[in-house]
Amino acid sequence: MKKRVILGMSGGVDSSVAALLLKEAGYEVIGLFMKNWDEKDEDGVCTATIDSEDARQVADQLEIPFYTINFEKEYWDRVFTYFLDEYKKGRTPNPDVMCNQEIKFNAFLDYALKLDADYIAMGHYAQVEKRDGKSYLIRGNDNNKDQSYFLSRIDQSALSKTLFPIGHLEKKQVRELAEKHNLTTASKKDSTGICFIGERDFDEFLDKYLLTKEGDIIDIEGNKIGKHSGLIHYTLGQRKGIGIGGVGTGEPWFVAGKDLKKNILYVAQGEKNPALYSTSLIGETPKWILGTAPSMPLKCTAKFRYRQGDIPVTVNILEDGNLYIKYDYPVKAVTPGQVAVLYQDEVCLGGCIIKSIEPLEQKYLYLNTI
Known part of the structure; x- marks a missing residue:
């Protein structure tokens, strides 16, 4: 009897090839698209709808069942609320790590197990090795694409039920396989940015959800040298977008710290400061x-x-x-x-x-x- 695998299909080339490889390996594959966010981009287009349709077309090509599951509430409660709370604290969160921890390898896994899945699978560039009854998370073979960083907070129970079909491949090999099998996503460009922001202006997005207040920019010598647009818009080590070029020695300025109570942005000049x-x-x-x-x-x-x-x-x-x-x-x-x-x-x-x-x-x- 075939092992049943529920594959997270994002509408991208990576999960498309993952579906191809799982089917070729003899698994019973079911594609599942996770709808985590519902918002149109600046052109009035809901990218989730486009991605879902791309995933469905690949599933049809490969003749595997395909469904959509809505995790918007879980995503809002477990990931997006965390994201906003971290910014309120003056910190810079990584929602992609939290999405893996709370949605893809938690809510998604729970749902898949209710469908009698033996495994879940994702199109991540990472690998799982079984040793002495334990599941180890191994870096993907493609050093430029390795995604083990984003998977670092997955627990043993989830990892033991997970397959990463493309983890042993390089990106160019994934593209080649998609082209060879004429998958509709073969030439689709990779998504960039945080999933609920995409390629929109990050600062504008934050302003929509969080209150911001202008304050002083002060250098590490104690000199006031400008105004910031709200501490949430800056992160440690940031160089671009501070707005104080041409001051001092002419070397670039970097964000060196924040004082949340005093609403001060501290900056330091020079790469090696x-x-x-x-x-x-x-x-x-x-x-x-x-x-x-x-x-x-x-x-x-x-x-x-x-x-x-x-x-x-x-x-x-x-x-x-x-x-x-x-x-x-x-x-x-x-x-x-x-x-x-x-x-x-x-x-x-x-x-x-x-x-x-x-x-x-x-x-x-x-x-x-x-």
């Missing part, structure tokens, strides 16, 4: 892929944002359960609200939410009073 660097962080709500923490102290590597290279670190667990992560060398623009993801070679161990950072120089502690 020590005010932009930290030496360690405190991480809250740690999640371990295997369900339990490794033995401590843990020597491993970490990524503090998706496109960052691996950084050697030492991890310890504090009395309150938070993680203390010490970097081997100072790192620029580590940002509260983002996710610190830990790796042992190719294995993703899990991750935590960055709560606070320790600056390279103690005199800059005041920069991050959020």
Whole structure:
């Protein structure tokens, strides 16, 4: 009897090829489109409707059943509310990580199991390996597309039921397979940005949901050098869009910190300014892929944002359960609200939410009073 797989189909080429490979491997495949957000873009077009139709066309080509499930309420309650709350705290959240934790590998999984699924599958660039009765999350083979960072808060029960059919492939191979089989999504461009914002203006979107208030921009020497449009519009290490070019030495300015109570945006000039660097962080709500923490102290590597290279670190667990992560060398623009993801070679161990950072120089502690 064939194993039943419920595949999350997004209408993109990755999940389309995942469907193809699962069918070729002999699974009973059912495509399921998740409708998580209901809003039209600036042209009055609902992109979810277009994506759903693209997914349906691929399912028809492959002759697999296809359905749509509405998770808008779950997404609003578990992901979007979290997203807004983090910005209110002055932090910079990663909703894609939370979407995987709360929707794709939680609500979606629960729904699939009610349909007697043996597995769920997604078109992510990541891999699962079974070792000694445990499921390990492994980086995708394509270093430029590896998505294990976004999957770092999935628990063992979900991962043990998950397949990543394209995780062993590179993106160009996925495109080639789609073209070879004439899938309608073969040349569809990859989606960019956060799913509920897409390619719209990010600042305009935030202004729609959160109150903003202008305030002073102050450099690390204490000089007032401009006005900001609301602290929610800025993140640590940001260079573009600050609006203070031509001041000082002529070097670029970077966001160095925020004071939420005083509504101050702190900036520092120069790529190598020590005010932009930290030496360690405190991480809250740690999640371990295997369900339990490794033995401590843990020597491993970490990524503090998706496109960052691996950084050697030492991890310890504090009395309150938070993680203390010490970097081997100072790192620029580590940002509260983002996710610190830990790796042992190719294995993703899990991750935590960055709560606070320790600056390279103690005199800059005041920069991050959020």
